[in-house]
Amino acid sequence: MGVKIEMFRMMLYLSFPVTMFWxxxxxxxxxxxxxxxxxxxxxxxxxxxxxxxxxxxxxxxIQREQRILKKMSEN
Incomplete structure (x- = not known):
């Protein structure tokens, strides 16, 4: 009985991703x-x-340039 269950599980593990991909x-x-x-x-x-x-x-x-100019004028 163990071999049949393992075969079923193997088929389930392989068929699910293949089916979802398809x-x-x-x-x-x-x-x-x-x-x-x-x-x-x-x-x-x-x-x-x-x-x-x-x-x-x-x-x-324009805002970025103004900020840069303001920082440069402060230094």
Missing amino acids: ISNQAEYFEEYIVKRKREIFPPDEESRRKELENFKERMR
């Missing part, structure tokens, strides 16, 4: 869950968002 790599699953979720998190570029981000970067650059 299921997770189905094209329908990938398209339905992964790609849609990625588009929710990272929406396609919009011109208004891009301009807003560029303006924010410019403000941060």
Whole structure:
């Protein structure tokens, strides 16, 4: 009886990861869950968002430069 149980356990240990790998790599699953979720998190570029981000970067650059100049003038 011990050999049969060991064979069952071996088949279970091997079949579970293989089955999960096979299921997770189905094209329908990938398209339905992964790609849609990625588009929710990272929406396609919009011109208004891009301009807003560029303006924010410019403000941060100016603030950083002002801080550096202020520190240099104090020394």
